[in-house]
Amino acid sequence: MNVGFVGLGRMGSGMAQRILARGHDLAVYDVMTDRTVELAGAGARAASSIADVCNGRDVVITMLAEDAHVHAVAFGAGGLCESLPAGAVHLAMGTYGIATIRALTAAHAKAGQTLVAAPVLGRPDLAASGQLGIVVAGPADAVARCEPLFQIIGRHTRPAGSEPQAASAIKLANNLVLGCAIEAMGEAFSLVRKYGVEQQVLYDVMTEGLFSAPAYKVYGKIIVDEAYDRAGSTVNLNLKDANLILAAGDIVRVPLPSGNVFRDRILGAIAHGDGEKDVAAIALEQARASGIK
Amino acid sequence: MKVGFIGLGRMGQGMARRLLGGGHDLVVFNRTREKTADLANAGARVAASVADACRDREVVISIVADDTAVKEVTLGRGGVKSSLSSGAVHLVMGTHSVATVQMLAAAHAEANQQMVAAPVLGRPDVAAAGQLAIVAAGPGDAIRRCEPLFKVMGRRAFEAGAKAEGAAAIKLSMNFMLGCAIEAMGEAFSLVRKYGVAPHVLYDVMTEGLFAAPAYKIYGKIIVDGNYDTVGFTTLLGLKDINLALAAADQARVPMPSAGVCRDRLLGAAAHGDAERDWSVMAREQARSSGLE
Numbered sequence: 001m002n003v004g005f006v007g008l009g010r011m012g013s014g015m016a017q018r019i020l021a022r023g024h025d026l027a028v029y030d031v032m033t034d035r036t037v038e039l040a041g042a043g044a045r046a047a048s049s050i051a052d053v054c055n056g057r058d059v060v061i062t063m064l065a066e067d068a069h070v071h072a073v074a075f076g077a078g079g080l081c082e083s084l085p086a087g088a089v090h091l092a093m094g095t096y097g098i099a100t101i102r103a104l105t106a107a108h109a110k111a112g113q114t115l116v117a118a119p120v121l122g123r124p125d126l127a128a129s130g131q132l133g134i135v136v137a138g139p140a141d142a143v144a145r146c147e148p149l150f151q152i153i154g155r156h157t158r159p160a161g162s163e164p165q166a167a168s169a170i171k172l173a174n175n176l177v178l179g180c181a182i183e184a185m186g187e188a189f190s191l192v193r194k195y196g197v198e199q200q201v202l203y204d205v206m207t208e209g210l211f212s213a214p215a216y217k218v219y220g221k222i223i224v225d226e227a228y229d230r231a232g233s234t235v236n237l238n239l240k241d242a243n244l245i246l247a248a249g250d251i252v253r254v255p256l257p258s259g260n261v262f263r264d265r266i267l268g269a270i271a272h273g274d275g276e277k278d279v280a281a282i283a284l285e286q287a288r289a290s291g292i293k
Numbered sequence: 294m295k296v297g298f299i300g301l302g303r304m305g306q307g308m309a310r311r312l313l314g315g316g317h318d319l320v321v322f323n324r325t326r327e328k329t330a331d332l333a334n335a336g337a338r339v340a341a342s343v344a345d346a347c348r349d350r351e352v353v354i355s356i357v358a359d360d361t362a363v364k365e366v367t368l369g370r371g372g373v374k375s376s377l378s379s380g381a382v383h384l385v386m387g388t389h390s391v392a393t394v395q396m397l398a399a400a401h402a403e404a405n406q407q408m409v410a411a412p413v414l415g416r417p418d419v420a421a422a423g424q425l426a427i428v429a430a431g432p433g434d435a436i437r438r439c440e441p442l443f444k445v446m447g448r449r450a451f452e453a454g455a456k457a458e459g460a461a462a463i464k465l466s467m468n469f470m471l472g473c474a475i476e477a478m479g480e481a482f483s484l485v486r487k488y489g490v491a492p493h494v495l496y497d498v499m500t501e502g503l504f505a506a507p508a509y510k511i512y513g514k515i516i517v518d519g520n521y522d523t524v525g526f527t528t529l530l531g532l533k534d535i536n537l538a539l540a541a542a543d544q545a546r547v548p549m550p551s552a553g554v555c556r557d558r559l560l561g562a563a564a565h566g567d568a569e570r571d572w573s574v575m576a577r578e579q580a581r582s583s584g585l586e
Contacts, residue, residue, distance in 0.1 A: 098488070121502055133502055135494075156501070160494050169488035173481035173495055178503055180477030180551070181470075187549045188466035191538070194545035195391065195462040201428075201453045202463055208449065209414055209426050210471060213506030245484075252487035254583040256480045257557075258473070261550040290547040 001025070001148060004053040004060035005044075006073055006080075007094065008035040011120070012063035014128035015093070015153050020044050022152045029053035050076070054083035059146060061091045066240065067100045074104055086112040089142050091149070092164070093134075095119050095175070097244040098251055101168045114142040117164035119171035120154065123232055131155045137167035172245045179242060179262040179279075181215050186265070186283030189223055190290040199224045222280040231278040238279040239266045294318065294441060297346040297353035298337075299366055299373070300387070301328040304413070305356045307421030308386070308446050313337055315445035322346035343369075347376035352439060356386040356413075359533070360393040367397050379405045382435045384442070386427075388412045388534065391458045391465070391541040398431070398457040407435035410457035412464035413447070416525065424448040430460035462541060469538040472531060472555040472572075474508045475516075479558070479576030482516055483583040492517045512573045521567065521574040531572030532559040 001024050005016045008030040020026045020042055028039050029047040036046040047053035050073055054060055060080060064070045070092065074080040080090055090108055092101065092115060101117055108115040116138030126132050134154040136143055139162055150157040160166040185206075192202045203220045222228065242263040249256040262282075269275070269285040277284075287293060294317050298309045301323040313319050313335055321332050322340040329339045340346035343366055347353050353373055357363050363385065367373045373383050383401055385394065385408060394410050401408040409431035419425055427443050429436050430453040443450040453459040478499075485495045496513045504513075515521065535556045542549045555575070562568070562578040580586050 121498070133498065135498055158494060158498055160490055163489065166485075166488050166490045166494075169485045169490055170495055170498055173485050174498055174503070176484070177474075177477045177481050177499060177509075180473055180480075181504075184470045184473035184477075184551050187547070187551055188470050191466055191469075191542055191545065191547050191549065192459070192462045194547055195459050195541070196456055197430075197453050197459040197462055201451055201459075202466055205414070205426065205428055205451050205463055205467060206470065210467065210508040211474075211506050213504050213509065215503040216506070248488075249484060252484070252583075254480070254484050254487055255579075256484070257554040258477050258480055258551060261554060264550075290545075 001059065002057045003027070003149065004029070004047070004057040005063070006030070006050065006053060006060065007063040007069070008039065009063065009065060010124040011127045013039070014124055015061070015063060016044065017042065017128065018130045018152045019149060027053045027055070027057065049078060050080060051078040051083040054080060054085070054088075057085065057088055059089045059091050059149065060084060061093055061149070064094045067097050070094060070096055070100060070104070075107065081107045081111050081113070084111070084113045089114050089116055089145060091146055092117045093120055095171055095241065095244070096168060098165050098168055098248045101165045105164050114139055115164050116142050116146055117167040118146065118150070119167055121171070121174065127153075134158070135160050135167045135170045137161050138164045169248060172241070172248050175241050176245045176256065176259050176262075178215055179238065180258045182219050182280060182282055183258070183262050183265055183286075185216065185220055185223060186286035189283055190286050190292060193287070193292060194290060219280045222278055223283040226284070228274070228277040228281040228284060231276060233279050234276050235266055235269045235279050235281055236275040239263070239270065242266055295349060295351045296320070296442065297340070297350040298322070299343060299346055299353065299355040300357040301332065302356070302358065303417040304420045306331070307417055308354075308356065308425075309337065310335065310421065311423045311445045312442060317442070320346050320350065342371055343373060344371040344376040347373055349378065350381060352382045352384050352442060353377055354384045354386055354442070358387070360389050363387055363389055363397070364393060368400060374400050374404050374406070377404070377406050380407070382407045382409055382438055384439055385410045385457070386413055388464055388537070389461060390537045391461045391544060394458045394461045407432055408457055409435050409439055410460040411439065411443070411450075412460055414464070414467060420446070427451070428453050428460045428463045430454050431457045465534065465538040465541055468534040469549070469552055469555070471508055472535055473551045475512050475573050475575050476551070476555050476558055476579070478509065478513055478516055479579035482576055483580050483585060486580070486585060487583065515571060515573045516576040519577070521570040521577060524569070524571045526572050528559055528562050528568050528570055528572045528574055532556065532563065535559060
């Protein structure tokens with residue numbers, strides 16, 4: 001397959017490496033041109049522009065950090081909407097907001113192209129090993145054409161329907177549930193600490209039974225160890241996600257009180273200088289609000 | 294060991310039977326005498342009063358419904374405090390407020406008795422199978438003396454320190470985190486439904502990855518199926534426990550905004566006639582407030 005890839009950050013570079021290794025014809029592009037060097041060395045063609053990365057492609061994947069970036073890449077002069085061949089697919093794999101996905105869906109349709117939304121679940125190490133979870137939504141024939149790529153990138157693919165926004169809703173909802181779990185842990189850890197209980201005891205009780213899942217094991221351990229400086233996903237990045245979640249609620253009129261608690265806690269953490277720490281540092285902000293330290 | 298047992302509700306029945314099966318010398322008391330019949334047939338002596346159930350006992354266990362009941366049993370006329378031998382242990386296994394546990398611990402210390410708080414995690418079937426998780430706090434030597442009892446009633450006993458209220462703080466934190474998980478799922482399921490996504494897609498994404506734990510699998514399934522009439526734990530009991538968590542938070546000065554969200558959601562569910570349904574009906578209350586029901 002002739003594949004283009006835009007956005008070679010920590011997630012994107014791992015995914016692009018996988019696609020290349022499986023013998024697909026790959027053109028890559030990133031605004032930071034040094035990010036293409038390694039992939040070019042492995043046989044990818046380093047494109048000079050968005051228009052160039054679209055040239056002769058069946059599918060162009062975007063894996064960008066922010067909605068503003070995908071707007072620029074898709075709608076800018078020489079962008080995807082102008083440059084992608086008719087009948088080709090824009091496979092949007094970043095976590096983008098509902099409004100952005102709706103705008104992309106309409107613009108590509110108008111240009112005779114197709115948008116498929118396929119946000120991923122997992123961190124850079126899982127991207128590099130092809131073990132991501134993928135949630136995909138879009139017209140069935142376009143989704144089917146992307147299937148060989150999903151098999152390389154992901155451990156499993158969950159279809160969410162024919163409207164691309166559905167995949168975005170699932171991804172944002174999953175992030176909401178995670179944010180709420182971390183916030184709840186923060187509140188609970190502060191409570192038991194104030195009663196003189198070792199945090200490890202709550203961690204053990206929690207992860208042995210009802211909450212024996214990665215969300216609680218991974219983030220609970222960061223909180224107990226206070227290892228906030230080894231950031232997986234930062235507080236700042238989670239502000240972006242929390243805002244996308246709340247915006248998704250706004251659009252369809254779904255009140256999200258826990259989502260708002262999560263967002264306010266994030267803002268407090270950033271206000272106290274913890275924006276670049278791991279998102280589990282919202283537990284530190286909760287401790288601060290409880291008069292601990 | 295010579296053990297007294299007060300409170301033969303659904304949990305107490307199973308736990309008392311395990312003690313008897315473990316070869317302990319057991320005296321049981323219940324306000325409603327009929328509930329002692331099965332245990333009497335199995336070899337327990339039925340006491341005529343709380344005082345009778347305390348006579349010559351090394352450990353007296355109480356597992357009663359609420360704070361009022363445990364205060365009456367302990368501090369009332371002929372209660373555990375006035376009847377228990379000097380040096381014996383009152384093992385309090387119900388879920389009670391931090392303030393009540395503190396009050397009872399002080400009363401027993403005054404009478405030269407020991408108190409261990411050891412609330413349990415698990416449902417009646419788990420109690421009957423001797424597979425409860427037990428969180429114990431109190432003087433170290435008193436906990437040691439209770440260990441043979443923990444072994445027959447529980448899968449595992451966690452130690453939460455020398456202050457009895459520490460165990461209450463852990464137990465209340467667990468129920469609080471479960472309430473938050475249900476609330477977050479409620480918000481997330483309403484969100485995806487409004488984007489036209491089948492709820493089971495979110496369930497699959499959630500429980501396959503970050504949230505592959507009983508809390509999300511069990512309650513997520515009840516929500517997806519809308520099966521709120523099969524009651525494990527009612528809205529009103531959930532409300533009682535969240536209020537206990539909030540009271541503990543008040544006392545220790547820990548702001549818990551997520552607990553406030555849960556409490557309000559439970560109140561809304563009760564206001565709409567769902568007080569005696571399973572407390573995961575919180576998700577239906579969220580759907581209602583999103584204009585979905």
